[in-house]
Amino acid sequence: MTLLQIDGLSVRFRLRDAVVQAVTDLTLSVRPGELLAVVGESGCGKSVLAHALFGLLPRNAEVTGRALMGEVDVLRCGEKRLAREIRGRRLGLVPQSPATALTPVRTGRSLLAETLRAHRRDPGLADTVAADAGLDAHALDRYPFELSGGMAQRLVTALALASDPPLLIADEPTTGLDRPLVDHTLDLLRRRCDNGGAVLLITHDLAAAERVADTVAVMYASRIVEHRPAPDVFAAPAHPYTAALLDALPDRAFTPIPGHPPMLTALPPGCAFAARCPRADTACASRPGGPVACHHPLVSEAVA
Amino acid sequence: MSLTATGIRAGYRGHSVLDDVSLSIGAGETVGLRGPSGSGKSTLVRVLALLHTPDAGHVSLDGDRIDGARHRVPADVRTRIAVLFQSPRAAADPRLSLADLIAEPLRALRRPREHVAGRVAELADRAGLTADLLTRRPHAVSDGQLQRACLARSLAHEPRYLLCDEATTMLDASTQALVATVITEQQQRTGMGVLLVSHDPALLARRADRTEDLPTPPASVR
Ligand SMILES: Nc1ncnc2c1ncn2[C@@H]1O[C@H](COP(=O)(O)OP(=O)(O)OP(=O)(O)O)[C@@H](O)[C@H]1O
Ligand code: SF4
Ligand SMILES: [Mg+2]
Numbered sequence: 274m275t276l277l278q279i280d281g282l283s284v285r286f287r288l289r290d291a292v293v294q295a296v297t298d299l300t301l302s303v304r305p306g307e308l309l310a311v312v313g314e315s316g317c318g319k320s321v322l323a324h325a326l327f328g329l330l331p332r333n334a335e336v337t338g339r340a341l342m343g344e345v346d347v348l349r350c351g352e353k354r355l356a357r358e359i360r361g362r363r364l365g366l367v368p369q370s371p372a373t374a375l376t377p378v379r380t381g382r383s384l385l386a387e388t389l390r391a392h393r394r395d396p397g398l399a400d401t402v403a404a405d406a407g408l409d410a411h412a413l414d415r416y417p418f419e420l421s422g423g424m425a426q427r428l429v430t431a432l433a434l435a436s437d438p439p440l441l442i443a444d445e446p447t448t449g450l451d452r453p454l455v456d457h458t459l460d461l462l463r464r465r466c467d468n469g470g471a472v473l474l475i476t477h478d479l480a481a482a483e484r485v486a487d488t489v490a491v492m493y494a495s496r497i498v499e500h501r502p503a504p505d506v507f508a509a510p511a512h513p514y515t516a517a518l519l520d521a522l523p524d525r526a527f528t529p530i531p532g533h534p535p536m537l538t539a540l541p542p543g544c545a546f547a548a549r550c551p552r553a554d555t556a557c558a559s560r561p562g563g564p565v566a567c568h569h570p571l572v573s574e575a576v577a
Numbered sequence: 578m579s580l581t582a583t584g585i586r587a588g589y590r591g592h593s594v595l596d597d598v599s600l601s602i603g604a605g606e607t608v609g610l611r612g613p614s615g616s617g618k619s620t621l622v623r624v625l626a627l628l629h630t631p632d633a634g635h636v637s638l639d640g641d642r643i644d645g646a647r648h649r650v651p652a653d654v655r656t657r658i659a660v661l662f663q664s665p666r667a668a669a670d671p672r673l674s675l676a677d678l679i680a681e682p683l684r685a686l687r688r689p690r691e692h693v694a695g696r697v698a699e700l701a702d703r704a705g706l707t708a709d710l711l712t713r714r715p716h717a718v719s720d721g722q723l724q725r726a727c728l729a730r731s732l733a734h735e736p737r738y739l740l741c742d743e744a745t746t747m748l749d750a751s752t753q754a755l756v757a758t759v760i761t762e763q764q765q766r767t768g769m770g771v772l773l774v775s776h777d778p779a780l781l782a783r784r785a786d787r788t789e790d791l792p793t794p795p796a797s798v799r
Contacts, residue, residue: 314751316718449614449743450776452776452778454614455776477747517751522750527783529758530751
């Protein structure tokens with residue numbers, strides 16, 4: 274059984290003089306109880322993936338593929354049905370930019386109470402839901418501009434939890450939190466999965482992914498290049514890009530991957546990582562396929 | 578030469594956030610600042626950046642005591658300090674293309690047009706932004722791309738001090754390392770002093786010459 278089955282999802286943005294290929298031919302599934310972490314370099318398409326599922330893409334976006342939640346294809350079902358049946362009810366979103374996601378003229382308590390009411394829950398639960406997200410009840414009486422970045426982050430998390438959706442997409446939900454609060458948030462997400470829910474966690478924080486994820490999908494230049502059980506990815510990364518990303522951690526080599534990711538307006542026909550890859554050779558001019566998208570993976574068993 | 582806050586008391590709507598806090602950033606130095614959520618790190622950054630007037634205490638910049646904040650401070654004094662905020666979406670003007678965003682401080686200083694164009698291209702490249710991104714406006718780039726445009730903008734006019742408020746928390750490891758490299762290079766070239774607000778012990782251990790702590794706030798404001 275799966276909660277979400279994504280098949281061949283692609284998202285393109287049409288600009289005046291170019292087309293941005295933000296997500297390419299992405300296939301993923303999330304089952305109840307699973308915590309799937311999506312990691313990858315800035316700009317590789319993680320938030321666009323989340324926005325596509327939640328129906329938040331701008332008008333110049335072109336979406337192909339399917340994303341099934343039960344019978345409903347959330348990419349095709351239309352705004353009305355998304356609003357009525359999907360958003361909040363079956364799918365929650367913690368957005369990446371809390372500062373801009375919050376209505377400036379309303380206190381946290383009033384936003385939270387409204388969301389609870391909209392989902393037929395007791396608005397008096399506001400304090401409890403906030404506490405679950407690690408936010409003290411006192412902070413709910415402030416306006417968004419009076420909140421610290423970390424408090425605003427916990428408030429948008431609380432808002433997404435208020436409707437108690439079976440599948441939660443959390444886009445960088447630990448930004449600006451101190452260590453104890455990061456752990457609190459991660460434990461909260463893990464607990465949701467242990468209670469039968471599921472979480473798609475978008476994060477730059479590889480240590481966080483290692484701590485709570487069951488599976489990890491690594492994205493590079495709009496594609497998933499490696500999708501494996503979390504312990505395997507961290508113990509023995511198979512894709513050279515994954516290995517390079519792990520090496521960039523401040524408690525490892527702290528060296529950036531040389532060069533830049535390719536422009537999504539002019540993706541190369543072969544492997545998109547070739548220009549930066551130490552293992553690249555002539556074979557890499559054609560596009561690699563498989564669970565590890567690489568012609569020369571670091572761990573060969575992973576390909577089988 | 579230093580950017581120094583002395584005996585700062587500051588807060589909002591009656592509740593006090595900082596009480597008698599002092600901090601100094603020397604030229605060329607990288608100072609880490611940590612403290613639990615709600616301890617007033619961002620407020621201290623705003624005071625140091627001359628964006629928030631403290632209720633008591635004062636800021637001095639390279640030996641000169643500064644009174645007031647914002648437009649009460651002359652532009653050529655204010656621009657000696659640059660800030661990189663946690664949320665680029667809230668900090669960037671949504672009407673400007675990334676190229677204009679980076680160029681704005683240079684134009685404000687009336688630098689010649691060719692100089693501005695060259696400098697924008699150079700800074701964007703250092704920040705890892707490919708050419709296709711520069712004509713786009715903030716809504717059409719990712720958060721990390723926008724943050725790197727803000728970084729390029731903050732370095733454009735070669736500030737004496739750069740204050741980074743959790744500025745790389747939303748970046749992946751490789752981009753974080755790239756931003757660190759760009760800032761360190763500029764520091765070595767111009768002697769810029771840097772304040773690094775972060776919760777990440779590994780990052781602070783890696784980059785800060787010394788790290789200061791803000792005390793835990795009363796539980797009610799966490
Ligand atoms: N409205 C848009 N029009 C054109 N291009 C866009 C638009 N929105 C996003 N993009 C591009 O799509 C790509 C993917 O963006 P996305 O926001 O998903 O990145 P991300 O992986 O979430 O990055 P980050 O880690 O920095 O948040 C980026 O290269 C971005 O520039
Ligand atoms: S396919 Fe080739 S270039 Fe791409 S990651 Fe594998 S070895 Fe490197
Ligand atoms: Mg994003």
